[in-house]
Amino acid sequence: GQQVMQIPQYQHVQEGEDFTTYCNSSTTLSNIQWYKQRPGGHPVFLIQLVKSGEVKKQKRLTFQFGEAKKNSSLHITATQTTDVGTYFCAGNNNDMRFGAGTRLTVKP
């Protein structure tokens, strides 16, 4: 099934710094979803991107879908300790296969 690759695997930042995670696919995606999993919790849906070049914002979070619809990014501006967790992307599909995730830790 469809597999998406995520980088980096881990990211440790100082509170207030920015953070970006990337999701890449070898094939064109019809859409992409992003999820967040807090430590000890379960994945929770954040957003879905559908259109080529689409950009969506949720407060300090900015999501982008590449022009070729093969990659996506999640950028967090001025991280806070509440942003701690693992961020996953999932490509298109009925089968909901997730990337490996990027684990974000934030030092106060």
Added chain:
Amino acid sequence: DAGVIQSPRHEVTEMGQEVTLRCKPISGHDYLFWYRQTMMRGLELLIYFNNNVPIDDSGMPEDRFSAKMPNASFSTLKIQPSEPRDSAVYFCASRSTGNTEAFFGQGTRLTVV
């Protein structure tokens, strides 16, 4: 709706024992997914169902794992016999056709000793 309900929340069992994990999807959702999460392998898709029919079980590690969905409101994941390497958090998720947002249960933390 109470969301996706999984039971038990925690399970500790001895190697060789049978383990059954349970999931109740959100009412009206026609897709159900079983995932296994470990530090080493991340969030792996084991199997998913559409309208109670298994569509893709290519992620099921081996014959010791089996999953069933006898009706729209219930699914089980069974491991027989269990092994220590099966220790992980197992998640069930559901969603409806046309809506790609999946809702996850709280997970079952399985420890095989």
